[in-house]
Amino acid sequence: MRVLISVNAAWNIWNFRRPLIDALIADGHAVTVLAPKDDTVPKLEALGCSVRHLEMNVKGLNPLQDSNLLMRLRKHFRDLQPDVILSFTIKNNIFGAIAAKSVGIPFVPNVTGLGTAFLSGGMLETVAVTLYKMAFRKLPIVFFQNADDRDLFVERGLVTAPQARLLPGSGIDLDHFAAAAYPQKEGVPVFLMVARLLRDKGVLEYVDAARLVKSRHPAARFQLLGATDAENRTAIDGETVQDWEREGVIEYLGTVEDVRPSVEAAQCVVLPSYREGAPRTLIEAAAMARPLIATNVPGCRAVVDAGRTGFLCEVQSGESLASACEAFLALPPEERAAMGRAGRSKMEREYGHSIVVDAYRTVLRELAPSRKQVVA
Template sequence: MKILLLANFGMGLYNFRKELLEELIQQRNEVYISLPNDEYVPKLKSLGCFYLETELERRGTNPLKDSKLFFNYIKLIKRIKPDLVLTYTIKPNVYGGLACRVTNTPYITNITGLGTSLENKSMIQKITMLLYKIGLKKASCLFFQNDTNLKFFMTNQITNNKTRLVPGSGVNTYHHSFENYPEDDQKIRFLFIGRMMKAKGVDELFKAASIIKEKYPNTQFDLVGGYEEDYQQQLADLQNSGIITYHGQQENVHSFIRKSHATILPSHHEGTANVLLESASAGRPVLASRVPGCKETFNEGISGLGFEVKNVDSLVAAIEKFINMPYEQKQEMGIAGRKKMEKEYDRKIVINAYLDEINKIVRRGNYELI
């Protein structure tokens, strides 16, 4: 059986869907991946995937370039003749789904989050919803990563397809193994992992870190992630003033999680926040905005603390509350988070959901899952 995956970048495919790719390949399927060329492509190819380069602007809104992507997907599907297509993120979901409709190819779509284009009421939102309606119409199944996103699609009548709720991309609890809590509590290290962009709440984080550092000099704010927007000068200024320590893009985030006392994510919206899953799996409490995709990943006061989105005062209050907790309570929060990941967010749950839906398509189409 030939299976084609359409995605917008290699990092997400490798870090969060590697186990699914490995399982499909182990079952002797031919697995093709289509995405822009980046440093993760060699790693994906080393798994046994066949790579097909596709140019794609993740955040662009140029209709000519998007129509070109659509026609490229049609050509690709006609050339490969996949038995099934799996799509991830907005543009592959929309234009890949539409290409599958045109070529009469079965496809499964994963809604990895609403994204800014759907979160904010605007003309862009209306256009995006219309494109989704067209692109998702014939999908065999839609995977959603949180219940709020699912209800948004239903309420706005974007789709009436079969839907299935999965725990995000899940977390590899073996790779993100449990780590003993740091013994040194004299300097409390907070960790942010994510792209430097407004939607991840970095503006609120910068202000909160400045307030906390002045009041609690024995804190450290480690930031890990590449630039998505122009924050280079601001990061440099904050680092020079000793408010943050910026580590740039890092391949191994687990080593940073191990050294931290808690992970902070002030994101404005998420599908399901992978960094919170990975941190909790390693036994670290999480501090996160109370938005869909974040609030489900922790139990308030047990494995993490929530705060109001886009609210610096609320973020500062949550950080202060955590700082003033007894060491043993912080340690217990980490242990509770690990147990939650093992029970509710193990990546095997997501893989089994995919295999179940793929097998249903196989039975309907009389394909042979080799």
Template sequence: MGTTAACVIGFRGELIKDLVARGHEVYAFALDYNQDSSARVSKLGAVPVNYVFSRAGLNPIGDFLNTLRLKRQFRRLGPDVVLTYFAKPVIFGTIAARLAGVRRVVGMLEGLGYVFTDDPAGESLKDRLLRHVQVTLYRFSLPLLERLIFLNRDDPKDLVERYGLRVKESTVLGGIGLDLDRFNYSAPETNPVTFLFVGRLLREKGINEYVEAARLTKERFPETRFLVLGGLDEENPGGLSKKELMLLVERNVVEYPGYVEDVPEWIRQASVFVLPSYREGLPRSTQEAMAMGRAVITTDVPGCRETVESHDNGILVPAGDVQSLADAMAHFIENPDLVVSMGREGRRIAEERYDVRCVNSSLIAFLEGPQSANALKNSV
């Protein structure tokens, strides 16, 4: 049980197929199924189930009523185990499942989110209040879980240990897995060296640092290319505006192709992948770039630092530090052999840590628990 249908298809598809292959009946919950996405989930072998919840709303009455509705859905379906992931589903989905009498609930936090992200610009009163509310909700819901799964080593320290939360069992998974055949190795081009950013165009993802470092680097190395893939979110106060982005494109600072479906094809065009984020769970985009043999520049923050062994497969820089980011870019431009050697090491690490078959084996073991009966029904 997560949020969007796109997430179910893109990030849970392989898990669903593996569960179905083992004889499990899978119900895949999402907020926004349409005819097309429902058909795609059905093709994976799962039963798509719509549910109602506000992804980012702060209406306690609405959340309470939606939790009761979700409880009734669980009671009607009668799953043996529920997997909840992302913050709101872990909190309210867990409560609803236990109210419905589900015996086993496993939660997965793929990151702590912007509420727990240290912004170089400082923390607002609103952020502190939201963090307090979320910790209070976690204090009530996390003890109801059989197991809580994290993707990196920092998150359990910054959540469970820091706030003294009670959790029965916790595990660091280290990534949600990739199809390494789809994201296969290709030798990177180095003439010119091309940098790639993939992510929502938000401040906390480091887009401002990326475009400013691109501007500085272009002054020294005008032939260098800077690609940007990701959606605009102009309603977010930290989002890059369309006007700002188009101005950067007009000035030849960055290239922005708009919405693209074939991300691997764009990774193939890149020499080095860049993610200057302020905090992540364990970034899928970085794993994809590593699997395809791309060196990485990312920040020395939770989640991001897990993907890079500095100067083996990439370079770590401080969050919010434009000059350090530009210096790292210049280092690759001046030493193009590192693009190739670090890219090969990234592929090796991806094969060792991020193979979806190995990751799914661990997840399925947690879901099946001590009893591996093939008749279990799972809700993801």
């Protein structure tokens, strides 16, 4: 089959969907990635897929820009004439679904997260809900990365129960993110947060918690790894991060090609996000046998078994996060290491990338005979 994958950044495919690409190509499918191009394009082409540039603004909801995106997607779909489109990320899912239905191409979105607009309340949320309802109506399959998001969409009538299928995020390469020996350093553990520096990821709460914990445990270390100045309305700028460093509350690690050495050096990985689809950083850290602290919100609570593989805290509360960090500090080293091992076992049972690959292979078999003639 001719498989088109639509997403809002080529690096998203390289970082999170590479096992899927490898499997599709190994199965004999011709794979094209439709996304804004970046420096990962040569790597994707080396895997054996082609890449076509998609012009789009990934920020916010702008009716004029998004109507242009809809027209561009429709033109790409007509030009490429794929047998099926697999889609990720919010705008590609919504406007791609509408465009694909207009030209009779089977379209399978993956709801990797709901986004600020869906959760904002007021008119913006109304617009987002209306668009989802219009886009997902009568699609054959809609993938979700956690049960909370799936149930919410079903309850609000955005999809039907038979449409909705559940995946363990993007899956994790358990060999690449292998279990690492637990650090045996004496003293206070190092906490690590890996995320884009966005308010919605809970960065401000992480800093608040660091101040509280360090006031009682001065040797505590709180590291932050991730990009500043992201193309997002809730981005935190680099100057703010420098202020935190000068204050001595945060150690900023910048960005890295490979997060594994940073995760291996940490004793606990933290993500106080406001909501997630399937939090990749927590999944990677658990696969490497690191205990977790995360907010008790959709996505995060699916990855963390509270009291067994880590701790959950209240959302948007630096105080609650600080309490969870101190509960972790109160554990003896052998119990911290046991939490990490339990997390690794959970990833082996529930989050291996073969589960995701098999789900998409099933979808392609189901959709193979349903291809309609593309409108000329």
